[in-house]
Amino acid sequence: MGKQGSPRSPRPDTSMKDYQTRSCSEGGFAGNDPSLGRRLSGGESALQNDIHAAKIGSCKGAYVGKRHTWFSKHVRSVATMLAFVGFLFMLDSLMVSVFDSMSLGKNISTLTKSNDENHKEEGKPPVQMYGRLLSLASGALAEKELEQQETRFWKQPYATKASVWKPCADKKVLEYPAGRLGKSNGYIVVSANGGLNQQRVAICNAVAVAALLNATLVLPTFLYSNVWKDPSQFGDIYQERHFLDMMKEEVDIVKELPSRFQSLDTEAIGSLITDSDLPKEATPHDYLEKVLPILIRNGFVHLLGFGNRLGFDPMPAQIQKLRCKCNFHALKFVPKIQKVGALLRQRIRKYEAEPTTLDKQLLGDYISSNIPSKKPSNATKPPVKYLALHLRFEIDMIAYSLCDFGGGTIEKQELQAYRESHFPLLIKRLRKSK
Template sequence: MGQERPNDEERPESRDLGVYGCSPPHSPRLGPNRFSVFAGDPNPKLTIKRCKRKRIQACNDQRTATAAIGVMAILGFFCLVNWFMLSRLHEGRVWLRRGLSNNPKLVSAQNEERQKFEKPKRKYNGTYGRMLSLAAHALAEQNKLEPKELWQEPKEQASAWKPCADQRSWTPDDGKNGYIMVTANGGINQQRVAVCNIVVVARLLNAALVIPKFMLSDVWTDASQFGDIYQEDHFMEYLSPDIRIVTELPEELQSLDLEEIGSVVTDIEVMKEAKPDFYMTHILPILLKNRVIHFVGFGNRLAFDPLPFELQRLRCRCNFHALNFVPRIQETAALLVRRLRDSGSYYLALHLRFEIDMVAHSLCYFGGGETEQKELDSYRQKHFPSLSTLTKKKKFRSADVLRTEGLCPLTPEEAVLMLAALGFNRETRVFVAGANIYGGSKRLAVLTSLYPNLVTKEKLLTESELQPFKNFSSQLAALDFIACAAADAFAMTDSGSQLSSLVSGYRIYYGGGKMPTIRPNKRRLSDILLKNSTIEWNVFERRVRKAIRQTKHVFARPNGRSVYRYPRCKECMCHA
């Protein structure tokens, strides 16, 4: 019945060859067909050999593909495991961080353990004996010439900017919306900024401005009013094309209780550097309702940007043109400047902002030990009670951190080292602006030991010439302002000082590219000074000069920065 077919079992090649496209010439089942590669082949043995080679090559290709897929699978598996492990590690760190944050003792212990292996940081000890000795030796070299750039600005770029804030392109406002009063706080320089800001607000709100008043400060202890420092008539006349200015409120408004009707606005109610929209939205309705607004304080309560072009120009016009000192101050300041130039040489003005109020408010350490700390704590409690209370409730950055971040005012020792490193020779006439330097004559002696021609207004003016200004710190500061503004070179020690800021801006506006200002980068300078126990003088000199040179670039006012300090902008100055 059923015959065996051994040939069918013994031809595995036949199936394999069929798979790879080489069918046998005569299939025992189907026989020859038109798709067979052997059909009509005159040399079937050669064809079979070729098919075998193709089959071997195909097997190799298949193995290679399988191996590649396997490698990719293994790599994918490892990536997945790696991702899983990293995510678990991150979750563990988050958990650990949360746990530590709730346990300050563990945090402290961890920090102490880490600090054992860290490189110890240099700390400020308030002494510069070695560096001062090196400076004295360097200044004693008679044949050493001063660098030319000490008394120069990059003239070509700087002289391309010309004052033009006096130009107007609008008609006067009638001030029909009401009256604005201001009682400005702070010293003379903060008050000057407040006056120019309130002039802009008056124009913005179409209000008449009452001649500003100045608040008596327990720090400055000066009862001077606007007319004691600035020429009222010139102020009113010069700004008459811009705003309406009156000396007092009309009679019908003088009897009003401004606080009761809600017309008194303090600094607490106005955000710092408020934008014009704030005044239009919140202040104008009160003004229209009550006919009068009284701003109390008004320290930095108007933003620099965004502000319409003409309002920004009005700000500059007020500062650089409308605020002229009274003749008494101008005449005494002119006498001071003449005596500074008596020798016929250049003079350098140094604003050494190192009065006790600045020293106490900075929260820095200046090498005076426990006595200094107690004295400054006591001063803060009396004059800065909010800051004093805050220091007891909140942990502030340490004095060392503040110093490395450039947040401490330069000491007299640091200032004189900077001047010596810049190359000012020993015979330079140095005028020191500022009153009552913290540490007194002992601290100033460091300056005079290196620069014997160092003077103050108290040395250059007689007792009778200074008498009219006694007990009037703002008027004395006005003398310093003029002497610094007229100097051949001006050096500041704290860029946050309003006097330094206003003087540097005044020198830019009127200097014509011939009045250089030295603005130290205190962060970089601090880093250099902390190496005072090891650094060599030539290295110190080179690094200080490089740091100062980088601050002398001529550039337009950055957005949001003060036009009083950076008047190189289209609103204040015209670029040729």
């Protein structure tokens, strides 16, 4: 006989297991192995957990199934809604881009396109336009399209009042016998700096200062400039004899400084007065306080540079009239300059234009010789308008003119700062006028 449980042994009788099972169920766990009870209770607990998990799994499966059923029913609606929203966004962006492109200015694109095409035809790269100029041009074109208004550029707002004005220098300055108040206080020598316009202003200011200080004026000289490289002096530009004869009733003028003063060291004796000693647009009080004592002590003063060293306000009326007389009557160009000026005027203006008073003052007899004979009806026509180009567009001229040249806030601030540092009297006049 083989061993129990081996393959060759006969199957054991199951009555023993039934007996053991019955004894366990009938007699409980008393007198038996306690671990066997624990194993049986653990098995029951595991069985209950499996049953609970099966219930939960069945619930989850039912929930997932319902959700899948809802999505399958509404998937078309959701897809349709998303497609509709996307279409709205695309339509909105398309409309915005179309309207923006239409409102950016057809004129700018047309000008740029034509410019590029012209340069492509010539085989040259297109010209790059500055952004600010481009924006100004577009603004001007837009205004022109919206409002067709007549230009007011050539209209003179004060034409009616100006027609009744009379030149102040036409009257002789007899009420103020400048230069005739007894003995002269001394000699004033002026060496003018700058270009032609600055030199002309310096001459007129020198006449006014000589009258103010009761002094004798030496015919002004011009400093040589490395910029202009022009050695011309007073007699090369203006008619000396006419100048002396015109001003002899108001101011004593001589051609040279007396010899007793020529050998003196001007700077050593304190008679040299430069632009740093006098402010720009100085007042008559400045000359009476600073220059007159030196003039009386040494007998002469030398005003070196003398660029814009006499203001307009406050200024006695008689002194201002004297300055106007010097500028519009005493200073006459030499004949060769008058001849060239008359030719230029003839080419700029129409032949039948009537000469103005200023034309006659500047060009003298040459103005009539350059006017061809025309019908009397044409002689009454007003002068033709034209533009003059200032080749030296510099900050001092721009600031003093008080004009707006389209540079915006930055330009206005820079010009205002320049006026405050270089033209303080101009700032005072502006503040008083407000």
